[in-house]
Amino acid sequence: MSDQAGKTISENSAEPLINLLGQTEEDLQNFFSGLGEKPFRARQVMQWIHQRNARQFDEMTDLSKSLRTELHRLATVELPEVISEQRSADGTVKWLFESGGGQAVETVFIPEPGRGTLCISSQVGCALDCAFCATGAQGFNRNLKVAEIVGQVTHANRHLPLRPNGEPAITNVVFMGMGEPLANFRNVLSALNILLSDYAYGLSRRRVTVSTSGIVPQIEKLGDACNVSLAVSLHAPNDELRDRLVPINRLHPIADLLDASWRYAAKRANRFITFEYVMLRDVNDTIEHADQLAGLLRNRPAKVNLIPFNPFAGNDYERSRSETIERFQNRLRHHGVVSTTRRTRGDDIDAACGQLAGKVRDRVRVRLGDKRQRIATA
Numbered sequence: 001m002s003d004q005a006g007k008t009i010s011e012n013s014a015e016p017l018i019n020l021l022g023q024t025e026e027d028l029q030n031f032f033s034g035l036g037e038k039p040f041r042a043r044q045v046m047q048w049i050h051q052r053n054a055r056q057f058d059e060m061t062d063l064s065k066s067l068r069t070e071l072h073r074l075a076t077v078e079l080p081e082v083i084s085e086q087r088s089a090d091g092t093v094k095w096l097f098e099s100g101g102g103q104a105v106e107t108v109f110i111p112e113p114g115r116g117t118l119c120i121s122s123q124v125g126c127a128l129d130c131a132f133c134a135t136g137a138q139g140f141n142r143n144l145k146v147a148e149i150v151g152q153v154t155h156a157n158r159h160l161p162l163r164p165n166g167e168p169a170i171t172n173v174v175f176m177g178m179g180e181p182l183a184n185f186r187n188v189l190s191a192l193n194i195l196l197s198d199y200a201y202g203l204s205r206r207r208v209t210v211s212t213s214g215i216v217p218q219i220e221k222l223g224d225a226c227n228v229s230l231a232v233s234l235h236a237p238n239d240e241l242r243d244r245l246v247p248i249n250r251l252h253p254i255a256d257l258l259d260a261s262w263r264y265a266a267k268r269a270n271r272f273i274t275f276e277y278v279m280l281r282d283v284n285d286t287i288e289h290a291d292q293l294a295g296l297l298r299n300r301p302a303k304v305n306l307i308p309f310n311p312f313a314g315n316d317y318e319r320s321r322s323e324t325i326e327r328f329q330n331r332l333r334h335h336g337v338v339s340t341t342r343r344t345r346g347d348d349i350d351a352a353c354g355q356l357a358g359k360v361r362d363r364v365r366v367r368l369g370d371k372r373q374r375i376a377t378a
């Protein structure tokens with residue numbers, strides 16, 4: 001292309017191109033001021049990328065030709081590479097994105113009447129090793145970059161049809177895919193910044209939820225930096241059981257986690273914390289557990305979201321019976337604790353909570369298998 005004609009190989013190899021997809025407004029303002037440009041260029045470029053779906057700088061017609069040439073030389077807009085897209089019978093869509101080294105992360109879109117929720121990943125694998133989680137079983141590989149986190153939203157937004165009212169399909173974003181978002185704090189914070197920006201996705205804080213297994217100091221930091229909705233993966237009403245199910249509890253026990261949660265809620269009036277509770281048969285689903293849980297959450301700004309356990313290969317836990325889940329929920333209600341049961345969506349394409357690593361592990365296993373075979377036959 002003529003714009004790129006002046007680019008020399010040495011220019012290309014000296015400086016890696018900067019991916020504008022993962023830059024916040026402030027990052028872009030700094031970038032443009034370094035080029036002697038006005039700060040408002042940041043907003044223009046964000047709108048082109050996130051709202052007007054530009055794929056090339058040449059489409060950004062309100063930038064001067066010379067600035068576009070400069071952008072070609074220095075920058076790129078690179079979305080994560082899609083490995084596959086699957087659509088479930090219930091309308092759920094799951095994408096698998098390449099994340100290098102034979103690994104992949106997953107993103108799931110869940111359409112519901114009145115809203116469309118995108119569930120995104122923040123890490124490749126997870127180090128926290130919760131006993132019932134496929135991502136945990138996979139182990140930790142690496143943190144996703146800002147562009148890889150935001151890119152899941154950008155890709156989905158570009159590939160989902162508008163809602164009947166003409167608005168974008170994605171009304172809510174939840175960090176409930178693979179990884180522990182608060183263990184990738186800096187990148188998640190920048191990604192949140194872009195999701196909330198009026199020049200990108202313009203989502204309200206209420207409609208963006210970070211789910212954490214309970215990294216207490218980071219909960220405090222998130223509350224100060226960006227008070228989005230918070231979901232806490234509690235899963236057990238006492239430390240003895242939680243130590244086993246969610247090992248980070250040994251470092252940050254329930255009392256500390258709840259203190260941090262109430263402080264987080266207090267930073268905004270009328271803000272509830274959602275407590276996720278995976279229903280594991282005969283493990284955490286008795287009436288006594290419901291009573292203990294209610295004891296922790298009663299008269300607090302708390303809602304409980306019961307998640308029927310989603311089984312996966314190599315894990316021995318079982319899902320609680322539906323009567324047990326109903327009884328548990330009624331008991332919480334009896335104590336005045338608001339609770340809902342999450343409907344399992346997309347399980348025919350392994351897109352339900354905690355199933356997200358299945359395909360990845362299989363892929364990795366296949367590759368390792370190939371390698372072993374090659375070594376064996378070499």
Ligand code: SAH
Binds near residue numbers: 180212232307355
């Ligand atoms: N790491 C974060 C967010 C990702 S997990 C966290 O733990 O909160 C999103 C939710 O799915 C968490 O509540 C997690 O505990 C739950 N989950 C994990 N494995 C599951 C499984 N097999 N069945 C049902 N829910 C599961």
Ligand code: SF4
Binds near residue numbers: 126
């Ligand atoms: Fe990590 Fe969350 Fe899975 Fe625990 S439940 S291993 S924190 S992804």
